[in-house]
Amino acid sequence: MSAPHLPVLLGEVVEALAIKAGDLIIDGTFGAGGYTRAFLAAGARVTAFDRDPTAARFSSDLPADHFTLICACFSDMADVAGEGVADGVALDLGVSSMQLDEADRGFSFMRDGPLDMRMGDQGETAADLVNTAEPEDLARILWVYGEEKKSRRIAGAIARRRLQQPFTRTAELADFIEGVLGGRRGAKAHPATRSFQALRIAVNDELGELEAGLVAAERVLKPGGRLAVVTFHSLEDRIVKAFLAERAGRMPGGSRHLPQQDDPRAPSFSLAFNGARTSEQVELDANPRARSAKLRAAVRTEAPVWKVAA
Template identity: 60%
Template sequence: MSPFTISNDNAAPHVPVLLDEVMASLAIAPGETHVDGTFGAGGYSKAMLESGAARVFAFDRDPLAIAGGERIAAASGGRLALVPERFSRMRQALADRGVDSVDGVTLDIGVSSMQLDQAERGFSFQSDGPLDMRMGRDGRSAADIVNEADEGELADILYHYGEEKQSRRVARAIVAARPITRTGALADVVRRALGHHPGIKKDPATRTFQALRIAVNEELAELEEGLEAAEQVLKPGGRLAVVTFHSLEDRIVKRFLKERSGAAGGGSRHLPEAKAGPAPTFEAVTKAIRPSDEEVNRNPRARSATLRAARRTESSARATTIKGRHA
């Protein structure tokens, strides 16, 4: 049994989604080194340590998450290292710490329960707060985008990142209501633009808030770069586990693993055989795993979660195709 155990005193304020399934996909053996790319409240990291990982490097760009993890790191006896960085920079950050490769990488994409529950962070319209949404507490805020972007740019953000079909109507309403500095005010503008009836299950402001959060934190580009970084640091036989919460994220992970496992393409029997592509860098790509009804009943935020996992081959990592945003 690992000397590190999860106690009630260190319990996370949220429940890690698909925890058992993620741990099964990682299949941690004693002495291994793992990366938790999205530390949050430390749920996955603590489970990795309990499973026997010798070292866990936990990344988070949110300084509050890093500060909140100090007690967990202290209790780990040096086995947990907190890294205040974006997970897309894991290759550089690990190299700086003398680590060239790891046995597993886990990514839990999107906003954390802690961030959603803190009104002052501005991620949610459930409680009124400043329109912020910055995970790293730096750079352009949601208020900056809402009040400075032109109507066309706003509509594009809402359409592409929130899949808002009436993006132009919402963008027009936002521009007309400027300045908007509070989450409650923005939610009211969107509801008036789209029509909101108390009996409707999903609040019409949900898509707008998702879109702005993704834009503020460059989440889709971060995911794409993070997947490439994981490919670069994983040893042959290393495991990758990625949990996503909406279709935009899941599509990126599915496409990446399909292409990297050699499953993309296939051609036609009526055409000449296609030229062989690069050697697959991942194998044993699992089917999408979703939470059980029991887990959703315990934790409603798990409802939209999807886990995809794969194992690294011995082939060399592909050349980076995405120009890094943070050299």
């Protein structure tokens, strides 16, 4: 089965990884296999990860002697593959297009389905969260993960409504949030967009997984190995930017009134390029999902892996 969706920033990711024939590349977010196919075409061997067990259906035509798919979170990559073994790691974050397109996964308010939103098949669903979380906890999730300014109003209304009837469907919740916020009022985006993003991030612990995954990438890459990360919203990008800045020894200095606090650890990464790269206009015209995409990349140095708190 061929991949139905073209990955965002594909050419830029392949370039950032500087793939050579025989390289071992870890595709931490297999999805429909678009990145993996490009890596294989460049001559690489690929070990791919995806916590979604249904992703395996997109791998049936891939060469078994050069490709392995592991049903696990990408934060497990170093534990599974080993330390210092990979020539490259690619992470394409956020929900995949195939998950958005399948109503029964419950990710999209554009297609009515069960209020699920799990990228895997374990853990609590979005319905569990919406129907059981304390109003203040739900408001915090909407505010922090969705940057929803009306988070308290939405959370309070949800808490009152679920006493009479729990939420079970995506369209039901989307329509309810739209009503709470007074309709669309000419806005291009659906009023429930931020809330759905927040719930999805919370259900899948996406930001915690990202932080753990970056540390795992540091462990799994060999010296000279390359890391390429594509983000789709500011919360993800800030985490990646801060991680790479710290590991590259580029964290801003402290107050000039305090003693200098130099980090004694040697930089474990060097930046492949300054800042983030974004899509060219041709890709933006062809793929609306590319509008918010940012690519950051770095090269693993000879320095030891940084020790981090559990």
